Amino acid sequence: MTRAPASLRSLLLRRLWLPLLLLLLASAVASFALARHYAGQVYDRWLWDSAMSLSQLLYVRDGNAGIAMSDATARMFRWDTVDRVYGQVADDGRLLFGDRPVPAPAVPGNGEPLYYDAWIDGEAVRAVQVAIALPGARRPVLVRVAETRIKRHRLERRLLLSSLPLQAVVLLLAAAALRWGTAAVVGNVNRATQRLAAFDVQQLRPLPLHGDSPRELQPALDAINTLIGRLVDAQQQQQRFVANAAHQLRTPLAALQVRLESALRETDGDARRAALDAVLDGLTRLHHLTHQILMLNRSETAGSGALRLRPLDLAALCRDELERHADRAIAQGADLGYDGPEQGVPVEGEAQLLREMIGNLLDNALRYGRRDGRVTLSLSATPPTLRVDDDGPGIPAGERARVLERFYRLDTDGDGCGLGLSIVSEIANLHGARFALEASPEGGARATVAFPGSAG
Incomplete structure (x- = not known):
């Protein structure tokens, strides 16, 4: 069972939801990390304040540091309802205060307060070390204060939980904005689609390009209007072709009707036979005209994409x-000659169309040349080029472009239908060849078809 194609709105929502969720998640993580950082700074400041409070109890006697720490002061220092607080004051390894050693930082200090993480009795603590320089002391006294991280973790959880409702509100607002935005975009697309649905195929008028259509749709609408323009041109060309074909067919059909009626009225056998011969001649011309019309239609069909090129020997076709x-x-007493190789002139082409092209060139030369004249087909291999020369009246320079138009004929005695050279030009274009008419050295016309190169 074939699945129905997804709507544009659902595609947009699916494509935008994941980046939006990732963006909100990144925003929440960044907000939490920032809040944790500033909360950590507050607690680190408390550690430094505690260390400085201990430094206020230090004194120097005989060059040695000491600390005036009473039991009550020590209990007050360690008092905390949540965390355990550790303090240590040492003078060159000599412990002045502290019942439990506080680990030293991994990196020696440079005189500034040094904050670091450590472990005491299996518990993670946050610690600070401050070097206190006392007047008269031989060396700085190291004061370390550490605290377990329970309050910090609780604050982090509270910050995280307090940010979740805000993130949820932001998510809901973003979802509403996203749905509204996609609905507006899809609405513009739907309006453009409605204009397409209301398009009148019979009239083939260009679509109105309204300003509410998304900019991304403008190239598609322009392409559709371009296609409509081509369809209009093709339709007009087809209508002209059908009208011309009907006109060209109506004349010989009317003539056949008159000749048949004349033959039916004749009582003399010879006269009837002459009338029937005229009918047969008219049928032959009508067959030629019909064949030319069908061939022109086939060449146009091949031009729309049905043409299949294969390696061919142009000499064999000639x-x-x-x-x-x-x-x-x-x-008709004409001298029909050939000047070229017997084989080995490769081209890429469609055999039946190329035969028709060569046949039309020869037919045109025999039909409009002198009855007992000369027609020569010349072929050269590099690049593949064929020429048909005759010694007839030729084609005036001012008429050479017009004779390529459909159903156009010169005022000559020939009985053609005015499609032969149009077919030649069409087939040459399909094969990427150049077709040209010029004066022949024989005194008549020369038709040249030059192919773009060798297929070998």
Whole structure:
């Protein structure tokens, strides 16, 4: 069972929720760490105050330090309802105060108060060491004060718990803002979609580009309008083609009807046979016109993506088409010749289209050239280039672009339909080849198809 595609809103929410949660989590951790830092500074300041209180009890006698510590003062110093407090005063290793040694810091001090973490009786403590320089003393006295971390941990928990409601409120507000924001964005997309849904296929008018559409949708809307413009051009071109084709077919069909009616009225056998011959000639021309129209449509279909190029020998294709047109050339007394290699002219192409292109060039030369004239197909290999020359009346320079238009014909005695050169041009473009018309050294017209290079 195929799953329904996810909506744009759900995709946005899924993509934004995780970063938002991570951001809020990082904010909570940072806030907790900052609060813990400042709370630690407060308790560290209390340790320093306690150390300085002990320093106030120090004195010097005969160069040696001592401390005036009574039992009541010692009990007051150690009194705390939550944590255990430890104090130590030492003069060069001589203990002046303290019933339990406080571990020394791992790094020697530089005269400034030194705060550090330590362990006493298996409990984690926070300690400070202060070096007190007394007047008359031989050396500084080291005062250390340590305290267990119970109050600190309780404060950290309270800070954490107090921040959770605030973070929850922030999360809810962010969720509401996120849903509102995605709803607004999706609303703009939905409005653009509604304009697409209301698009009239029959009219093929460009979509209105309103300012409320997201900027990211503008390239898509522009691309759709560009596509609509191309469809309009293609539709107009197709309509012109159908109209021209209908006009071109209507004339020979009307002529056939007249000739058939004339043949039916004839009582003389020879006259009837002549009328039927005229009908057969008209049918031949109609078949040629229909074939050209179908071939032009096939070349257009190939141009839309159905063309499959394969390695081909252009020389073999040219020889095949020359053989196919040989009887016709003999029948009209024309000299149909070939100037080129017998094989080995590789190109990438579609065989039937290339045969049709070569055949149309030969047909055009035989149809519009002199009846007993000369038609020469020349082929060169590097790069693959074929030329068809005739010694007929040629094509005036001012008409060479127009004869490539569909159904356009010069005022000549030929019985063509005006599609042959259009088909040649279309097929050449499909193969990346360059098609050109110019004057021939033979005195007539020269048609040249130059391919982009060798396929070998």
